[in-house]
Amino acid sequence: MSGSWENRRKQIQVFGAPIAFTLQIEAFAQGQTVPARYSCYGTNRSPALSWSGAPEGTRSFALILDDPDAPFGHWNHWLLYDIPASLEGLDEAFDPDQAGVSGTNDFGQPGYGGPCPPPGDGPHHYFFKLFALNVASLGLPQGVRRGVLDSALRGHVIAEASYMGIRERMP
Numbered sequence: 001m002s003g004s005w006e007n008r009r010k011q012i013q014v015f016g017a018p019i020a021f022t023l024q025i026e027a028f029a030q031g032q033t034v035p036a037r038y039s040c041y042g043t044n045r046s047p048a049l050s051w052s053g054a055p056e057g058t059r060s061f062a063l064i065l066d067d068p069d070a071p072f073g074h075w076n077h078w079l080l081y082d083i084p085a086s087l088e089g090l091d092e093a094f095d096p097d098q099a100g101v102s103g104t105n106d107f108g109q110p111g112y113g114g115p116c117p118p119p120g121d122g123p124h125h126y127f128f129k130l131f132a133l134n135v136a137s138l139g140l141p142q143g144v145r146r147g148v149l150d151s152a153l154r155g156h157v158i159a160e161a162s163y164m165g166i167r168e169r170m171p
Helices: 006-015 146-153
Strands: 022-024 051-053 060-067 076-084 125-135 155-169
Touching: 022 155, 051 125, 060 146, 076 146
Parallel strands: none
Antiparallel strands: 022 051, 060 076, 060 125, 125 155
16 A cells, blocks of 8 residues: 555554554654753653554553663653553643552652753653553552562553653753
């Protein structure tokens, strides 16, 4: 089949085939620079997220935002789990008490901690990863760290959607 991806997607929808699980962030294009307002150089608030195509059997979602380019390994910027399956996105400047349960990011806080690469470290890649889960709740308390969340996710992920942005230290 020829044509753009959007046309191909429309054709798939017409024939009733499943659409892939996708995550979208309108504030910046996939693989492009995360605007300063979503970083520690701006208001440090989360961008709006939307998703579609969650597979049948999805009972909840979990979200991880991490930076694999951090000097000491992965830096976790956002951990959110037990997001209700009825949601199709999160608002900009998401409040951790709005939906789901917040883990503790590597800044030692619940909720979102925006990109903030160290001086002289070059561009960092920020991966927003949304997991469709086969359970309504992971049974975790608020405030868990990444390792605990990763362990709880094992055996419950039925699909993953991701979106990546780049941020470099501002002068």
